[in-house]
Ligand SMILES: Nc1nc2c(c(=O)[nH]1)N[C@@H](CN(C=O)c1ccc(C(=O)N[C@@H](CCC(=O)O)C(=O)O)cc1)CN2
């Protein structure tokens with residue numbers, strides 16, 4: 595068996611097109627969705643993600659507000675910026691790029707964002723709403739994973755799903771979303787005993803541990819659909835001195851001989867994350883104007 599490769603890059607392009615159509619529709623009502631992105635410090639990967647977010651926001655016809663603060667910015671200064679953005683009617687979505695420097699309490703900053711503008715879906719109110727089956731802003735990476743799974747498999751009801759990783763930004767919301775789709779969900783992590791046996795139950799496997807090559811082929815049930823959330827940068831001397839490349843959490847070359855379908859890294863989940871951020875911003879904008887959330891941008 596050679597797995598189908600799920601093309602996240604192409605799918606993200608489709609979502610961005612839907613976003614642009616909704617933005618054009620809103621412009622006819624003189625409404626321009628606006629996204630504010632806040633970057634603290636100079637982490638090189640975050641720099642790239644923020645640049646891509648701003649570019650894609652503008653390409654979709656939305657307003658992009660970029661705020662860059664120094665590495666030694668005080669927590670209170672960041673919270674004050676968030677409060678100003680909460681009060682700004684041109685801003686419908688606020689995203690604080692993670693990770694933040696160590697001296698800043700991430701939860702405190704995230705929970706300072708107005709939940710209605712929390713397009714990352716990380717605020718405790720949105721996490722609670724998702725966990726209790728109420729409408730919520732859904733975190734972008736799990737939302738992108740779910741869209742790809744639905745596109746590939748259709749109705750997910752009754753499927754055995756295994757999520758590897760329990761982070762607040764991917765593992766936990768992913769598990770909640772799959773539960774909402776009526777999957778039987780198992781979450782495993784670094785302390786899970788007999789993890790190979792647990793993962794082997796999965797007809798759907800979502801790997802989000804942040805460790806390169808963590809998932810070997812003999813953990814994967816034949817015919818499973820595998821979503822690799824990992825983005826690990828490794829040295830690539832074959833590309834030249836000092837060069838690097840990205841790999842996922844799954845041993846792609848071996849797993850593709852066992853799985854029915856798999857997302858690649860790069861070109862899988864990553865591009866979907868930014869496309870879903872744009873989708874969430876349009877949703878937040880619609881809701882703030884008393885308009886219904888666009889059906890083609892939400893789950
Ligand atoms: N506030 C947030 N911070 C972070 C999030 C998030 O959703 N909200 N997620 C990650 C980083 N991230 C977005 O911020 C992100 C990561 C990767 C990609 C992506 O497109 N990856 C490409 C490869 C890009 C490259 O060459 O480096 C791919 O996988 O094909 C987009 C967004 C942590 N922080």
Ligand SMILES: [Mg+2]
Pocket residue numbers: 694695696697698699700
């Ligand atoms: Mg910190």
